[in-house]
Amino acid sequence: MSSHADTAHHHYTTTGLEHRKLAIWAFIGSECMLFASLISTYLIYKGRSIVGPFPHTEWVNEAGQVFKPILDIPVTSASTFVLLMSSLAMVLALQAVQLKDTPLPAGANWWTRIQRSSQTWLLATALLGMTFLGFQAYEFTSFVHEGLTIKTNLFGSTFFTLTGFHGAHVTAGVLWLFTLLWIDRTRGLGPKDELIVDIAALYWHFVDVVWIAIFTLVYLIQ
Amino acid sequence: MSHDPKHAAPTAAHHGGPHAGEHAHPDGWTYVKVGAILTIITIIEVWAYYIPALVASPFFNPSLLIMSAVKFAIVVMFYMHLKYDHKLFRVLFTGPLIIAMGTIVALLFLFHQLSVKF
């Protein structure tokens, strides 16, 4: 669906709202249930694994091998921060697109200027998202090295699936962001494109919001 | 949302389409400030995690939940500009959210991961 075609025909909508924005909110509502199922499952199985490694407690197997509590809070805190900042970058990207055609006031400082640079913010968002994914890749591989795989125990299955689902959402978001960046570079995004940036942003923030819940429920609460 | 059609039609015609009926958007600084608040709450959360006395206290889990709920709400209201947007979006989001939360809580009770003492 081309946004150009839409605006060209001035489609009548009952509420005056854009179709796609309604759809993305309905989609986000639906995603709430998706993640609710994943999070419930994680919490239901919490503490029910027969063998370790465990998230917050040490585990010694029959051979006397010691497994540390597996969750790495400092690293995850950093990645959480990164994702939060990507949300900030995203909202600024949207603002930049909205402001594109507003003339800069005389004597604008660097901050006012950079606020107009949608490419900067889109790129920043995407890079921060990729950094988050990098952290996750690091986390997953180190867990595997420490003896926790998706097959090891209930904790492994639920943990990797929950965070993996989230990671897949981030990945899709990063692709989406790069697509926007590519459009911005090829033909420039302006206020008329507000919608397509807005729906990407809503998706991105939602993914961030889900992480806020996961960070607390999975990592911090014991 | 049942706008009188006579008024609704022109709304769609101008470019404000996605934001019909909204209030003014906050400016960049507001977003940065919101980001700072989010960071501060996250720092408090992680800090609390490292204080054994806090972790042991019965208030640890509830306060973490409250803090993350606040973060959640801030992002949704400001970054997802639900606070400024059409109320229909709020309905589309909060309705499912309530059902989702209700389901999580009910499931946790059913699996005895939560319990109330009478």
Place this chain on the structure above:
Amino acid sequence: MATIAAPSLASAGDAYAENSGIWSWITTVDHKRIGTLYLWTALFFFLVGGFEAVLIRTQLAQPNMGFVSADTYNQLFTMHGTTMVFLAIMPLSAAFFNYLIPLQLGARDVAFPRLNAFSYWVYLFGGIFITVPILFKVAPDGGWFGYAPLTTTQFSAGINIDFWVLGLQILGVSSLAAAFNFITTVINMRAPGMTLMRMPMFTWMSFVVQFLVILAFPVITIALFFLMMDRFFGTQFYAIAAGADPLLWQHLFWVFGHPEVYILILPAFGLVSEVLPTFSKKPLFGYNVMVYSGIMIGTLGFGVWAHHMFAVGMGAVADSIFSLMTMLIAIPTGVKIFNWIATMWSGEIRFTVPMKFAIALIGMFTIGGISGVMHSSPPADLQQTDSYFIVAHFHYVLFGGSIMGIFAGIYFYFPKMTGRFLDTTLGNWHFWLNFIGFNLAFFPMHFSGLLGMPRRIYTYDAGQGWDLFNLTSTIGTYILVVATSIFVWNFLRSRTRGAVAGNDPWGAATLEWSIPSPPPEYNFAQIPEVTSRYPLWDLKDPAKTAGIEHSHADAMTITDAHAVPMHEETERHTAKSLGIPMPFPTAKPFFTALAMCAMIGGLLVMRTGNMGLALAVMIGSAALMVGGLYSWLTSPLE
């Protein structure tokens, strides 16, 4: 939905679809043609599911029969349930969503026409994927709710369950995509003046259903995803040796499953709410209450799921809460029943075929509802659950409710869809045989159940006191075969030979009847302006609607014919001749759907042991799917 503008100013001529040939069906984005595809496909699957039921009933006609083997029987009832629920009733409802919602709203199409095509193709491919295995006796055999751990590889090593796990995930995509589409359509594409509280009841109930879909389907998607991970990648969600809790599956399934049954019934409720007023010559009684009760049913439906699990030992507190919540649902449902009766009260009732089906729904659904309330009392349900008493309940609500309602809808809307009536004589035969066969088939199940017959048994011993009831059920089923065959014959024949119907053959009240039958591709030459809930009655018989709220009552009289123009067909216009922009036909949704199904189905290749090939298939189709999506999203709609 990353959308990118690439305004290729294609010449306007390209936009107008060819109307014949396979390719025109593959590329169509017209909601009416997609609705037609849904209708045909779903009717086909209804026959398949019915045929499976006939085999089931033949096997059960007498004790210790050897008509089919145990394994075949288990595949039959699994596929019967799965087919009827996911491939027949839901898509039959979807056929009406597609066909009717835009027409009832006064719109030219749905919000996302291509997404709509995509939904259909995913449904078709998913349906084929899940149905074909039965021809090779490797069909899913875990029951339609596939309880773990029976469905894990430990106890079901074959590929049977794989088809089910993957197939249902595919079908879920279809329903979800359609639901986002219809939510947007209903909110955003109502004609001027069509406030929410002026929407036709069918559209209202469908609107509620879409919310049930977007909230219920993610849950089963996740439950199935876990099972898929267990079966293909060795996770342990349902692995009993790892300490998994089998109730996890049950809870997730029924969190979906209960809303699902309202997904199955509410569209039928909507359809009869169109039929009853029309043939009573009266507006729907208590419109507002009907809307609210529909919303109540949908919302409460999320809080009752564990009533399917009263025998699992949840504890007295949980049993009590879910029991009370379940009973509550009887109230809004009862309100609907009473309002329908009140709609007919003091009307002028014409017993047309659709009206007969609608009345039958009221009578028969009530029986199913009452047995539902009997299940909702946990101690009593312990004697009922997993017995034929349950089978009786759900066929009374599903057949006596959904199917009756859908048949009412088919007879009612066939003239709109084809321009011709279904034959009335054949229709009457169909109705009466259907009504008798249905009661003969399912009423005795109340007794066989309460007299101790468990469900899902391929055989039973002689002398258990069930013989007569089973035989009667089987005879009833054969009568249903005759009834259904008459319908099929009528349906096929009347398309070309039925009596010609005009725009508004029944004297109905809503917008879809203001346009020619079948409707032109653009639906409304001029988007109507709606001033009340019953625009056509305003036009034709204003006295009938004088008592209800109208807008602009001061500015123009409600009889103002300009508000809802009747498009009497004098000569056939085309969108082109009227200069109405139409979406381009495109095969992109078709190919994207195909690629997506290949991607998910590709996992099956893993069962051959050839991991490389499996990956190649999946990654290859994933690439095609993403490519298809990009190309779809970057090409202009119209």
Place this chain on the structure above:
Amino acid sequence: MSMLRLRQAAPALLLAVCLLAITACGGTEYPNSTFNHHTDFNTSIDALWDRLLFWGTVVFVVVELALLVTIIRYRKRPGGPAAKQIHGNAALEITWTAIPAVILVLIAIPTVKTIFETQAPAPAGALKVEVIGHQWWWEFRYPELGITTANELYLPVGRTASFELKTVDVIHSFWIPQMGGKRDLITNKTNFLWFTPNADLASSAWNGFCTEYCGTSHANMRFRVFTVQPDEFASWAAHQAKPAVYPATDSVGSTGYVFPAEMLPEHTVPKTPIPAGLEFDDSLLEGGDPVAGMTNLMIGGCIGCHTIDGNPMAQSPIGPNLTHIASRHTLAGGLFPNDAPTLARWLKNAKKMKPGALMNVVGRGEYEPLIKANVDGGLDDKQIADLVAYLRLLK
């Protein structure tokens, strides 16, 4: 018009059928009826059921009558009155919201009461029975009495039986329609259920079923319940707790109480036909040699799965405990009568006798789906006949 009369008659007819059948449900014609008061549990349930049925019938009659009256009275007639354009009525809406609500309260209160009553902990002094589900047979253990048996459950009348329900594989469900409601056997979980067979119940036999779909032979996972007098139970239990006499001979002596075969009601005698194509020379059964048969336990691999107390070789818990197999009336989840010809065929090819059965095919030359080939070792008919002779002694 004739159409209309049919439409009128149908529900009335249904109701009549309904009432007729309900009154008939107590009789012996319906040996698995849920409507009876053989236990305290089922008495509570039935009281609830009566109330549900009463209100259900009231609602049914009111709705169907209202419907019929409406469609008859307001059918379109030439010269009939025109439709009255009524759009709604708040008072009516409130009424038909409130009345069902009141009915539901009348149902809900006894429901909740019964839930808490029937799910309370079992009274002290109850007889403990462990019920263990297997694909597709039942294991019953009396831990206090040291008894393990299969597919046949003995319960003394007048004493509460408290069941602990478990499963070794998938989910099953335990149901004796005449005794009360069912309860699932869930993997990794223990469920509870208790009831007391009425003290004045004569010694009698009942059918039980697995009611949770559990795979191929779910339909064939049945069992028998014998409610017996306390002294009969004591005698049965005392003998069942003993090991089998080893080596088994004819002179076993007292076998304790066993529910007499001639008292078995018709519906508890299995009538499952022997599948076609399973030939066995029944004449061999006459001269079976139990001592040789015992060695065949090893040759046939029986000891890999079965326990026979008193036989130190046969100590595997996978299949049903065979210690007192000859004291049982049925075989293989209540599917067949336990007589020599049937037993022989069962041993020859269990998978043909019972679809999916997890017991090996033992008969030489029979097809074994597990190995997708015919058994070439195994036992020939003579050896099976010997084995049967031995098993028939395990009273």
